[in-house]
Amino acid sequence: MLISLTSGISGLKTSQAVLNVIGDNLANINTSGFKASRVNFANELTQTIQSALAPSNGLGGRNPIQIGTGTKISSINKNFSQGNLAPTGRPFDLAIQGSGFFVLTDNFQDYYTRVGSFTLDKNNNIVDSGTSLIVKGISGKAINVPVGSTVEGKATTTTSVVGNLNAEFKADAVNHVTKSLASYTTNNGEAATGATDINSLDQTTVPYQEGDKINIIGVEHDGTKISKSFIYGAGNDGTTLDDLITFISDSFGTASASIDENGYVLLTAEPPGNSNLTLSISDDSLNTGGAAHPTYVTDTTGSGDVYVTTIPVYNTLGTPHLVTLYFEKTDSDQFTLIPTMNADEGSVTSDITSIKFNANGSFASVEGSPVITITYPDSSVQAISLNFGTPNTFDGLTQFGGTSSAAAIKQDGYGEGYYSSSTIDQYGKVIALFTNGQTKDVGQIQLATFNNQEGLATVGNNLLSQTLASGDAVLRTALSGGTGSVVSGALESSNVDMAEEFTKLIVSQRAFQANARTITTTDEVLQELVNLSR
Secondary structure, eight states: OHHHHHHHHHHHHHHHHHHHHHHHHHHTTTSTTOOOEEEEEEEOOEEEEEOOBOOBTTBOOBOOEEEEOOEEEEEEEEOOOOOOEEEOOOTTEEEEESSOEEEEEOSSOEEEESOEEEEEOTTOBEEETTTOOEEBBTTSSBOBOOTTOEEOOBOOOEEEEEEEOOTTOOOOOOEEEEEESSOOEETTTEEOOTTSBGGGBTTEEEOOOTTOEEEEEEEOTTSOEEEEEEEBBTTTTBSBHHHHHHHHHHHOSSEEEEEOTTSOEEEEESSOSSOOOEEEEEEOTTOSOEEOOOOEEEEEEOOOOEEEEEEEEEOTTOOEEEEEEEEEEEETTEEEEEEEOOTTTOEEEEEEEEEEEOTTSBEEEEEEEEEEEEEOTTSOEEEEEEEOOOTTSSSSEEOOSSOOOOEEEEESOBOOEEEEEEEEOTTOEEEEEETTSOEEEEEEBOEEEOTTGGGOEEEETTEEEOOTTTOOOEEEOTTSTTOOEEEETEEEOOOOOHHHHHHHHHHHHHHHHHHHHHHHHHHHHHHHHHHHTO
16 A cells, blocks of 8 residues: 555646656746757666566566656756757847857856857957856957957058050040230240249239239149149248149149240149130239239140049048049050049059050050059158950950940948947858948857766756766867857757657646546545454
């Protein structure tokens, strides 16, 4: 009788344990990274009433006669199968598609988790949002994200120019010259030269005094307005026509001034093509002296075609500038390139004599050096190489019939950038993104695997700790040794199967009822035995 009671009680205990495990599974159905547990049973010790005998003396053998004493829990195992990944949109929410674990630490003990619900602390270290434990990087230390930091700019050294130059362009140079209608003279009609003092000109009616201003008003080739003042005097901008001519050239970034042998002032547009170039010279109303400066008209020669494109460049301080490139067809299968920029920002020259193409339209070669040189107002110089593609291929500039499309598609300079956001790739690398398009690897998240992951001990807060059964953690990186890949912006869902748990719940409930019935029936039999003595 006692055996049936013992068996019934053991059945109640194990059934209750199963109900507890199922209840825990169902309670954590919405817990990220939760792994369902399963109860395994084993029979208890048995009572042997008669031992087994071997066959002998013509008689068959005898099987043992044993009565079991109930059941017990042999193990409770976690199911470490992959849970579904639920998108969250947070870059520091991480999931592992594989068998690895994140490594967390309080600097005294390491813990392991499948739940990558991470955030930044006040020091911008990546930490677990639930426990504030530090997320370990492969360096063994916290990963610090450079929030609020900047990256310095980088000067442009190379620009790639890719696209088409129309093969049907006319090869007839277009040149724009703004010329004075009257010449400057001296000594009552003799043509002035650059060395002539402005006060010695026939056109000077009242001699200029130190500090008098001659206003230079005009429009650049590209339409940019110019308004500068030449200050007369040896201690200022100068006193001669050469000084004035140089000042005019320096004021225009897309044209250069000169004086011809007859005393006429010429302002020649450096880029070919249609031009907005104009020039006007006049005295300031507050001057002591003054002159009768001639007016200027623009003359155009040639009827060729020109293609214009603009490339961005950065100086050593990361300041952006625009350089305009003029491609003019000079001969069959041949173009020349003229660069210009705003005069206030600097001047630019080209070492390119011509750009040549093959008969099939592919880029052939560059005569001269494929370099443009910028001289800034502070006299600093910057050389930029232009990459037109691989000779005899179509990977850079081409010359086909049709629309021109040449443009700078890539240059290696950039301005100063500020921290914008972070992303984490499949290898667990934490990458800081900056406003200038630059990126910076700031660390890589450490992952771990175990020879027996079911031997890990649960310590709450989605944390696991290693035990003698699990073995030591094997430190790895994502996508190595079976760890799997890191998925940013997602969390692993619980792997609890609700339908399976409810089925187990019904079976366990019936098992509990059956064992309870065993006890009540045994109790009734014992009651009958007691009644026999009456």
